[in-house]
Amino acid sequence: MTMNNKELIDLLRQSQHLDHDGYKQLLTSLTKEDEDYLYKNACAVREEVYGKDVYLRGLIEFSNYCKNNCFYCGIRKDNLKAERYRLTPGDIVACAEKGYQLGFRTVVLQSGEDMWFSDEMICEIVKAIKALHPDMAITLSIGEKEKDSYRKYFEAGAERYLLRQETSNPEHYRQLHPKELSIAHRKQCLQDLKDIGYQVGCGIMVGTPGQTYDHIIEDLIYMKDFNPHMVGIGPFIPHADTPFKDEPRGTLEDTLHLLGIIRLMLPHCLLPATTALGTIDPLGREKGLLAGANVVMPNLSPRGVRSKYMLYDGKICTGEEAAECHACMERRIKRTGYEVVEARGDYR
Numbered sequence: 001m002t003m004n005n006k007e008l009i010d011l012l013r014q015s016q017h018l019d020h021d022g023y024k025q026l027l028t029s030l031t032k033e034d035e036d037y038l039y040k041n042a043c044a045v046r047e048e049v050y051g052k053d054v055y056l057r058g059l060i061e062f063s064n065y066c067k068n069n070c071f072y073c074g075i076r077k078d079n080l081k082a083e084r085y086r087l088t089p090g091d092i093v094a095c096a097e098k099g100y101q102l103g104f105r106t107v108v109l110q111s112g113e114d115m116w117f118s119d120e121m122i123c124e125i126v127k128a129i130k131a132l133h134p135d136m137a138i139t140l141s142i143g144e145k146e147k148d149s150y151r152k153y154f155e156a157g158a159e160r161y162l163l164r165q166e167t168s169n170p171e172h173y174r175q176l177h178p179k180e181l182s183i184a185h186r187k188q189c190l191q192d193l194k195d196i197g198y199q200v201g202c203g204i205m206v207g208t209p210g211q212t213y214d215h216i217i218e219d220l221i222y223m224k225d226f227n228p229h230m231v232g233i234g235p236f237i238p239h240a241d242t243p244f245k246d247e248p249r250g251t252l253e254d255t256l257h258l259l260g261i262i263r264l265m266l267p268h269c270l271l272p273a274t275t276a277l278g279t280i281d282p283l284g285r286e287k288g289l290l291a292g293a294n295v296v297m298p299n300l301s302p303r304g305v306r307s308k309y310m311l312y313d314g315k316i317c318t319g320e321e322a323a324e325c326h327a328c329m330e331r332r333i334k335r336t337g338y339e340v341v342e343a344r345g346d347y348r
């Protein structure tokens with residue numbers, strides 16, 4: 001007995017999971033009408049949990065030094081053309097302060113894996129921001145660390161951590177990363193973070209070289225099982241100074257389908273409409289919100305360094321000031337019928 005796509009979407013909404021074949025059908029055969037039905041259901045579920053709220057996270061890209069060599073990433077160690085920078089702890093705290101004044105109640109501190117920042121420095125930065133603004137949530141996105149380090153950051157006051165698994169399939173993982181890196185370790189880090197008590201975000205790039213729909217389904221099944229608080233989903237976009245420079249980017253359609261499916265699969269998750277989505281389509285982030293996303297992460301980095309944190313080509317918002325990005329996002333979100341709220345936006 002086969003189901004049509006609308007029946008499958010109903011079933012996903014009811015039972016919050018499908019089997020492999022169900023996901024495969026949704027990922028590969030949605031008509032325009034089915035898409036509308038998926039997004040309508042995703043938005044209904046998102047509104048049941050979070051109402052019309054959209055949460056903003058101010059992204060501070062504090063260093064583009066990285067010891068790793070991920071094949072897709074523009075700030076990989078072997079990209080000698082990348083002009084390296086790091087903000088000082090004082091700059092980072094000042095940036096967070098500016099974010100607070102603009103109305104952000106979450107900052108995300110993101111960087112390459114830059115060993116110049118010791119655990120103690122990260123803790124000092126977190127504590128300094130918390131001392132200024134106890135009501136501000138701090139999210140870290142600084143890669144794979146020892147469990148002990150994760151624990152120290154948590155004790156200093158960081159409550160959330162973003163670490164995309166990138167792909168759950170071990171062979172595919174090896175196609176995207178040098179051999180020093182493994183999916184087993186990445187997943188161990190995610191588990192450690194959860195065990196410590198962080199709100200944890202995992203996620204994938206859509207359309208990376210070698211990725212098949214079966215790989216994406218493996219990711220869905222992993223995420224259903226891991227039950228993260230946040231899920232970062234964005235299209236892969238090639239960077240000219242990486243081994244993947246000639247590879248095609250991920251598509252808007254696949255990314256939006258996934259956002260809708262993930263919203264139905266994990267109704268409570270915090271789901272950003274990512275900058276990468278906004279890069280492949282001028283209205284990508286708005287479309288993401290209308291497919292089930294409920295978070296946007298405007299750039300808070302100082303203008304002078306923005307164009308240096310180039311993970312992929314064409315990244316948007318590299319010429320603006322923080323205040324402009326905040327105002328622009330507010331305008332854009334209002335037009336979707338959703339509403340920016342000045343709140344930490346914790347997992348419900």
Ligand code: SAH
Nearest residue numbers: 072073111112142143164235236237311312
């Ligand atoms: N060092 C941190 C932060 C990485 S940058 C970490 O390891 O988690 C944040 C995310 O950007 C990555 O997890 C990856 O999914 C995404 N990214 C990197 N290169 C990209 C590209 N070429 N296209 C789209 N997204 C990319």
